[in-house]
Amino acid sequence: MASHSKSHSESVRSNVIQFDKCLEFLEKAGKEYISPKFQIWKEDHLIIFKLLVYFYQDKPNAEKHGIDLHKGILLTGPVGCGKTSLMTLLRFMLAPKKQYIIKSARDITLEFIQDGYSTINKYSKAAFQQTGGELIPKAYCFDDLGVESNIKYYGNETNVMAEILLSRYDMFISRHMLTHATTNLSASEIENCYGNRVRSRMREMINVIAFDKEAKDKRV
Ligand SMILES: Nc1ncnc2c1ncn2[C@@H]1O[C@H](COP(=O)(O)OP(=O)(O)OP(=O)(O)O)[C@@H](O)[C@H]1O
Ligand SMILES: [Mg+2]
Numbered sequence: 389m390a391s392h393s394k395s396h397s398e399s400v401r402s403n404v405i406q407f408d409k410c411l412e413f414l415e416k417a418g419k420e421y422i423s424p425k426f427q428i429w430k431e432d433h434l435i436i437f438k439l440l441v442y443f444y445q446d447k448p449n450a451e452k453h454g455i456d457l458h459k460g461i462l463l464t465g466p467v468g469c470g471k472t473s474l475m476t477l478l479r480f481m482l483a484p485k486k487q488y489i490i491k492s493a494r495d496i497t498l499e500f501i502q503d504g505y506s507t508i509n510k511y512s513k514a515a516f517q518q519t520g521g522e523l524i525p526k527a528y529c530f531d532d533l534g535v536e537s538n539i540k541y542y543g544n545e546t547n548v549m550a551e552i553l554l555s556r557y558d559m560f561i562s563r564h565m566l567t568h569a570t571t572n573l574s575a576s577e578i579e580n581c582y583g584n585r586v587r588s589r590m591r592e593m594i595n596v597i598a599f600d601k602e603a604k605d606k607r608v
Pocket of ligand 2: 531570
């Protein structure tokens with residue numbers, strides 16, 4: 389038991405992040421904004437640590453955990469393990485310039501059905517904000533990627549999220565536009581859903597941080 393907790397504290401050691409303080413903050417914010425029952429689970433420590441390493445740009449730990457600090461984050465895991473909650477809470481910890489907008493893939497698809505192709509530009513080529521005379525690319529976190537393909541109003545004509553991801557990839561290359569996302573899908577399911585062109589580009593612009601397949605549903 390002692391050796392287990394030692395190896396655990398070693399794997400979350402950082403010169404940049406005060407991990408205990410961050411966990412305290414997240415738990416407090418979680419109780420306030422997510423649910424009064426919100427608690428940080430011990431089995432989630434490593435995932436949370438990796439996310440903090442990424443967002444606080446802890447270079448040595450990023451290297452150790454295979455995280456590329458120039459890419460975005462894809463948080464994967466089974467239904468209800470807490471992906472959306474974590475991405476919502478981490479946002480509170482970031483400087484305004486680093487903050488991302490969380491938008492559900494399903495809502496974007498519904499927006500497309502209402503507004504048409506302008507929606508694709510809105511979330512890709514036109515996703516810039518004016519900050520002090522500078523045009524800064526807007527980072528988005530697309531929540532629940534992959535569920536929206538079940539909405540069949542437009543059949544296979546246009547896969548809205550695939551188009552947005554392809555466009556954002558071009559903007560990632562030319563303007564370093566960052567994309568984050570959450571999903572229940574595995575890499576091969578993403579390929580089935582969006583095709584291999586999207587998957588290959590996602591791989592180039594997004595790090596995968598994965599909950600264990602067995603991670604429990606926190607909804608129960
Ligand atoms: N650490 C936690 N402690 C207690 N409850 C939590 C915790 N994290 C999430 N929850 C609760 O569990 C439920 C599921 O969380 P969340 O929506 O973040 O999961 P998810 O992984 O995004 O699920 P889905 O795959 O369905 O989108 C929510 O009702 C949330 O309030
Ligand atoms: Mg979710």
